[in-house]
Amino acid sequence: MDKKIREILNTKWAGCEVVYLDETDSTNVQARKLAEEGAPHGTLVVADRQHGGKGRLGRSWESPAGEGIWMSLILRPEISTLSASMLTLVLALAVEKGLRVVAGVDSQIKWPNDLILNGRKICGILTEMSSSQMDIQYVVAGIGINVSQREFPEELKTIASSLYMETGELFERERVVAAVMEAVEQFYDIFMATGDMSGLIERYNGRLVNMNQEVCVLAPSGEFRGISRGITSTGSLIVTMEDGTEREVISGEVSVRGVYGYV
Ligand code: BT5
Numbered sequence: 001m002d003k004k005i006r007e008i009l010n011t012k013w014a015g016c017e018v019v020y021l022d023e024t025d026s027t028n029v030q031a032r033k034l035a036e037e038g039a040p041h042g043t044l045v046v047a048d049r050q051h052g053g054k055g056r057l058g059r060s061w062e063s064p065a066g067e068g069i070w071m072s073l074i075l076r077p078e079i080s081t082l083s084a085s086m087l088t089l090v091l092a093l094a095v096e097k098g099l100r101v102v103a104g105v106d107s108q109i110k111w112p113n114d115l116i117l118n119g120r121k122i123c124g125i126l127t128e129m130s131s132s133q134m135d136i137q138y139v140v141a142g143i144g145i146n147v148s149q150r151e152f153p154e155e156l157k158t159i160a161s162s163l164y165m166e167t168g169e170l171f172e173r174e175r176v177v178a179a180v181m182e183a184v185e186q187f188y189d190i191f192m193a194t195g196d197m198s199g200l201i202e203r204y205n206g207r208l209v210n211m212n213q214e215v216c217v218l219a220p221s222g223e224f225r226g227i228s229r230g231i232t233s234t235g236s237l238i239v240t241m242e243d244g245t246e247r248e249v250i251s252g253e254v255s256v257r258g259v260y261g262y263v
Pocket residue numbers: 025026027028029050052053054055056057059060061062063069070071072113114121122123124125126142143144145146156159160161
């Protein structure tokens with residue numbers, strides 16, 4: 001990754017400091033270390049390659065050299081720990097906008113943390129928090145965007161894709177990072193004004209990939225099916241069950257799948 005992100009960034013705080021790493025285990029791990037040492041709100045850690053890229057729930061994230069954006073943003077929001085999971089949704093909106101601005105694509109969001117282009121995952125988000133009692137010390141928002149891969153390992157072939165594979169074009173990663181950071185500021189401000197998703201619900205639901213479709217919710221307590229109806233102001237997903245009752249699914253230990261496949 002070229003060190004010109006700072007030069008093209010047009011933001012007040014997002015990316016105020018950019019730490020570049022050629023290779024690291026995980027930018028989330030490195031960002032946590034920096035946050036513990038007092039790195040300010042808006043510090044961005046970017047790596048060219050991760051050898052221990054992390055997904056949610058102990059899963060791994062494929063992060064080959066030079067082919068994607070592997071970055072983590074340190075946030076220090078003054079909100080309750082209960083609201084922190086909504087930041088994942090705010091970040092998803094920011095990536096969606098950044099990709100539209102730079103690559104001209106209409107990606108969609110798979111609640112809570114995936115971006116989908118033509119039915120395949122092109123971005124995943126992993127938000128981790130450090131807190132004491134009800135106060136957030138910091139949040140590390142990890143974002144992985146597949147940019148120029150031409151193929152994926154066998155086990156990811158049917159679910160993953162890159163901007164290049166979907167558009168046939170190669171995009172400069174620095175431009176994508178800058179556009180995403182600009183959108184982060186825009187949506188973060190809207191989020192912080194109310195401390196919840198109320199100012200962003202319409203936008204989010206308008207981009208939800210499985211809105212009004214049947215989904216399968218995989219929760220630690222078991223699996224169930226229903227129709228996805230969009231998010232609430234607290235970021236939960238509303239699912240209508242067969243008997244007409246509604247369930248609010250809280251993000252965290254939950255994955256949502258299409259009934260016939262990943263989306
Ligand atoms: C995620 O988890 O989607 C969160 C991914 C976050 C990655 C970023 S990169 C920068 C920062 N540093 C890190 O260490 N992590 C963050 P989850 O919803 O659990 O999805 C993980 C699953 O996605 C895996 O089990 C695979 O099936 C699939 N997967 C792995 N690598 C992928 C890739 N490059 N593109 C698309 N899908 C992938």
